Amino acid sequence: MSASLAAPPSAASRDEDMARSLGRRRRVTDRVVRVLCWLAAGVGLFFLASILVTLVMLGYKGLSFGVFTHFTLPPGSGGGLLNAIVGSLIQTALGTLIGTPIGLMVGTYLSEYAAGSKLGDVIRFVSDILLSAPSILIGLFVYQILVNPFNGFSGWAGAVALAVIVIPIVVRTTEDMLRLIPTALREAAVALGAPKWKSIVFICYRAALDGIMTGVLLAVARIAGETAPLLFTSLGNLNWSLDMSRPMSSLPVTIYQYAGSAYEDWVQLAWVGALIITAGVLALNIVARVALRKRT
Amino acid sequence: MSEVLAAAPASKTSPKRPKRGSGKGDAVFALIAKGSGLLVLVLLGAIIVTLFVGGLPAFREFGANFLVNTDWDPPHDIYGGAVAIYGTLITSVIALVLSVPISFGIAIFLTELAPSWLRRPVGTAVELLAAVPSIIFGMWGFAVLVPFMATYVEPPLIDNFGDLPVIGDLFSGAPFGTGIFTASIVLAIMIIPFISATMRDVFLTVPAVYKESAYGLGSTTWEVMRSIVLPYTRVSVVGGVMLGLGRALGETMAVTFVIGNANRITPSLFGPGNTIASIVALVFPESPAGSLKLSSLLALGFILFVISFIVLALSRLLLRPGVRA
């Protein structure tokens, strides 16, 4: 009995047995459901393909060296997306720089200090809520605390809003990765006389580094495409500006402004920008997932 | 651990070792770790409080009426949130109705039906759909879906069903292409990956022995899913669906492009509307700091946060602890 349960019967042999023993109705129902499931998968793939094809078809035409070397200019004057791209890079980098250490420490706390405790459960719960919270509300929150009181949109506010989004993502992956490390490693460190913090920083982090970096990559991919939080914090800037205390341009916000305009060159640039963002985000995701799979 | 090591005899010739567990480094590190954990809690509290305090002038001005008033009248400084709340709820519900069956089908496909060489690519493709930024969905919706709806879907439905009694109201109006239904479709496509990934993970936790017993007794795939897998995972499946709902409620960019931006409630599926997220995105640039308009937007933001919080909390509680959403 157990031998026949060890391996699932292959689909083909199952079908034969079924055909012999089942009534028509059951067979037909099963067939119909299978077809529907294949269709469902097809539908999902179709939409992904449609989005990618649209991006490539509409965005590829405008892709040129000039897009990366010219600033955003009034319509009809050519122009590119340089300040938007750089603004995005700066705010994404800063947001990651601010959010990762915090997320790292929270993940460490959950895994090393509070595993199983009530407080740990609550913090994990809250972190998961923040993970899926609407990003526009985070933008509103940062507006209220960083923009309104100081009467100015700024790159800093944009970076902080992105950092808030980064934190829960890094918390989740850090905790998962640290959990995977066998206790024996920690015990060995302690046996050699290392204080707890050293065993975490020099042993556990090292061991989990790939996984943690993957989490950071996923966070970067997520915030690179976020528009709503930046609308209320860094606003957008048509000029070239590296001043973090003034409004700062970003690629998603620029796309948002350009996409609805009547000027063909602006709409074209919007699609180029969309193509750039999607290509970047998907590349980061694929790299992260490949790295994750190698780990676990 | 520390007891074992403390019991070991200290060698007289070894140099004095710093006490484990009570060193300054440990205390500081532990403090930072705990502090960061508490910071997360403070963050959530701060968001809730900030939105509430910012929206207080609006709540005070309009009271509970804010929730049911459909008037959004800037010239007279009267703001009611009913249209935005209704839009948020109805687009999310329709998005769920559209996406749950498809997600379910994809999950079954990935766990039971797909040949093994197809499993990984299709799974990855579905996950990549989740990674696409929402503004791309909005632009795609506006460039591809809206013209499609305006040309091929809405005119025939309006012409044929618009004049029927009762359900005709659902199909009335002009074929704008944008509107509640189109927005719901875009939302549905956005949340399919989340729900199907959760369902797939949850289906994989069903012990093989249950399924094999059923197959051994002659069940078809569908019967195994219906009678074994679903009842076993029912709670977590609902949790996954709620996670998708939580996402859909807060979507901004995907919806703003295609919802038609109208501050009215219409019975028609093809009618325009607004969600909380889209009205905040649209009206914010023209709301002076400290105005009742801005306060109303913050009040709506607070309401959205409360709704999302409840849905996401429920989803978290329902999903089996072992399964990561």
Add this chain to the structure above:
Amino acid sequence: MKYTTLLLASAALICGAGVVEPAAAQQITGAGATFPAPVYTKWGEAAKSAIGVELNYQAIGSGGGQNQIMNRTVDFGASDAPVDAAKLASNNLVQFPMVMGAVVPIVNLPGIEADQLKLTGDVLADIYEGKITKWNDPKIEALNQGLKLPSIAIAPVYRADASGTSYVFTSYLSAVSPSWKSSVGASTSVKWPVGNGARGNDGVAGSVKQVRGGIGYVENAYASQNHLATTELKNKDGEFVKPTMESFQAAASNADWKDAKDYAVSLIDQPGKTSWPIVSATFLLLPKDAKDPAREQLVLKWVNWDYEHGDQIATQLEYVPLPAAVKDMVRATWKQQLAYK
């Protein structure tokens, strides 16, 4: 490590960018109305080569423009809706006109060409109030004997954002339709009884283009840019006029600038056999207490250049330039209130 590479790459890009395109020192930023955006951007281009002032104009709607200049996040705000005196005072702003333009109705009807359809103000108001819902309504047919109107639903499109163009259009509807005036009124952002919203003049143009049976209102330049069918309107004198430069100029010639406080003239529904009924001036808002006075002088330098050399560009795009006398009045205001040399 990937992290470091990302950091280095961004640093390199920033440094490289500094080398590729030196930061423009003579740049001014403005935001606001989409109504004059076509002419402002053309002026910006021409001024760049003529006097080296680079304009970056963010067309986010009059409401947004007013808000941004009140928050001092831009160098100037642009609005078709004049700001009332009290608000100007409390925000320390100076307002003056730039140019005049016209709002035209656009339609998307199979078989109807540009300037073929005839409409009146109160029919327009009825359409936007939802009282007239089909194109072959008797009221519309009465105006258009001999034109075959399809029996499809009317799809009105309005501005979803706070818009000066909306202010101009709703002012017109309020002037010609008592029912509109009492139930909806005139403002940059009203409670539209029916229809779909779109962002910006371009959004409305794009929306109408896409919807069978669509009708919308846009600044004239957007209608021609998008090859959309405009309609004739009945003016105050009872004549049906086409939206042409002559009809805009006829309406504009009636403006009484001297008596308008803060230059807020109304050009709605002007008398004259050939006058177009929906014409409006569009305004610039500047702070009296600019954080960067040198930049503000740059803005004035640009506007002055537009006054002196921009008339041809404006008329080419079918905007009506200000009369010379008004320009002199404005320059006097600058000297008085903005320390213009």
